Structure formats: structure tokens, C-alpha cells
Amino acid sequence: GENVEQHPSTLSVQEGDSAVIKCTYSDSASNYFPWYKQELGKGPQLIIDIRSNVGEKKDQRIAVTLNKTAKHFSLHITETQPEDSAVYFCAASPSGSARQLTFGSGTQLTVLP
Amino acid sequence: EAGVAQSPRYKIIEKRQSVAFWCNPISGHATLYWYQQILGQGPKLLIQFQNNGVVDDSQLPKDRFSAERLKGVDSTLKIQPAKLEDSAVYLCASSRGTSGVSYNEQFFGPGTRLTVL
Numbered sequence: 178g179e180n181v182e183q184h185p186s187t188l189s190v191q192e193g194d195s196a197v198i199k200c201t202y203s204d205s206a207s208n209y210f211p212w213y214k215q216e217l218g219k220g221p222q223l224i225i226d227i228r229s230n231v232g233e234k235k236d237q238r239i240a241v242t243l244n245k246t247a248k249h250f251s252l253h254i255t256e257t258q259p260e261d262s263a264v265y266f267c268a269a270s271p272s273g274s275a276r277q278l279t280f281g282s283g284t285q286l287t288v289l290p
Numbered sequence: 291e292a293g294v295a296q297s298p299r300y301k302i303i304e305k306r307q308s309v310a311f312w313c314n315p316i317s318g319h320a321t322l323y324w325y326q327q328i329l330g331q332g333p334k335l336l337i338q339f340q341n342n343g344v345v346d347d348s349q350l351p352k353d354r355f356s357a358e359r360l361k362g363v364d365s366t367l368k369i370q371p372a373k374l375e376d377s378a379v380y381l382c383a384s385s386r387g388t389s390g391v392s393y394n395e396q397f398f399g400p401g402t403r404l405t406v407l
Contacts, residue, residue, distance in 0.1 A: 183332075211395070220294070220381055220398030221333065266332050276385075276394055277323075277346065280332030 183281030200267035207269040294399035308370035315384030
């Protein structure tokens with residue numbers, strides 16, 4: 178089955194700096210890669226996703242890049258703000274009717290004011 | 291549009307007791323998932339339903355866990371008897387489950403935090 182590794186486990190940045198979180202996956206059949214943000218006491222919320230036919234996707238301060246050859250994808254947050262502080266999870270999903278997500282272990286991002 | 295509802299939000303029980311969690315997915319969503327999230331880890335899929343049928347329950351510990359979605363809408367997840375290692379947040383998620391679409395966004399509920407003493 179799919180295995181997703183995520184690094185780093187914790188990340189502290191100064192407000193206004195950029196943050197980068199990296200993930201690798203093992204199953205070459207995976208073709209959908211969402212990123213979720215989880216705030217304390219809440220369920221994960223989708224913030225951006227990318228499909229395997231696209232190399233990069235951007236939404237305001239958030240961008241995701243995908244390298245299918247190397248089987249890794251990354252989340253980039255620019256101009257970080259204190260409200261970006263949360264746990265971020267990457268995930269991978271293969272094609273097919275089940276479309277199940279395998280999650281990484283999470284990154285605790287802290288934006289220092 | 292109302293989100294995924296879960297109850298209770300918190301539950302504390304002693305080992306060997308039983309417990310049940312309830313989930314109401316987003317209206318019209320055919321696919322429903324139950325995840326277990328142990329502290330400091332990502333969510334791990336326990337079971338996936340498509341309407342009222344089970345798609346995958348390969349990671350559900352069937353000796354103690356059971357789940358049902360009888361009318362293809364609400365779902366319950368039960369643990370009987372509970373063990374210490376079952377302490378976790380149990381998340382329910384739903385997606386449209388539209389056939390022919392290569393991906394489906396999953397929407398998560400707030401979760402139920404279970405503590406087994």
C-alpha cells in the first residue's frame with residue numbers, strides 16, 4: 178500500500194517569512210495530493226490540492242509543487258501570519274473507485290509574531 | 291451547506307467498556323469514511339462506505355470495532371470492549387463519491403476525542 182512521509186515534524190518561522198513542508202510517497206499509482214490544515218480541536222480542512230497532470234498550483238499565499246519522477250510534493254506558504262499556525266498534513270490518493278487518502282504524520286507550524 | 295456533524299465531542303470510558311460514535315455526513319454525499327487519529331499522527335482510515343455498502347474495512351480491528359450505515363446516510367462506529375490503545379480522536383469524513391471523477395474532496399467533521407482509562 179501507499180506510504181507517505183512528511184518533514185519536518187515541527188517548523189517555527191517569523192511572521193512574514195516563508196514556510197516549506199515536504200512529503201514523499203511510495204505508490205507510483207497515486208495521482209491526487211491534497212494538503213489539509215488542522216487547528217486545535219477541529220477536523221482537518223482542505224487548503225489546496227494538486228493532481229498528477231499538473232506540476233505546480235498556487236492560491237494566493239499558498240502553493241504546492243509536485244515532482245512525479247522523484248515522488249515528492251511540497252507545500253509553500255509565503256508571507257506567513259500568526260493565523261497560519263496549525264498542524265499541516267499532506268496526503269496521497271491513487272486513482273480508482275476507492276480513492277482513499279493516506280496521510281503523512283503532520284507538521285506543527287508555529288508563526289512567531 | 292451544513293458540514294459533517296459528529297457526536298459526542300468527548301468521551302471518557304474505562305477499558306473493557308463499550309462506546310459508540312455517531313456521524314451525519316454532508317447532505318447528498320455518498321461516501322463516508324471513519325478515521326482514527328492518534329495524538330501526533332495523521333488520520334488512519336478505518337472503514338469506507340459507499341452509500342450503505344462497505345468499500346474497504348481492511349484496517350478495522352473487527353474483533354472489537356464495528357460500523358454501520360444502514361440507510362446510506364448516518365453512520366455509527368462502535369468499540370466493544372475498549373482498550374487503552376484505542377485512545378484517539380475518531381474523525382468522520384464524507385465526499386460526493388461521484389463516479390467517473392478521478393478525485394473527491396473529503397470534508398471532515400470535528401471528531402470525537404476518546405480517552406480510555
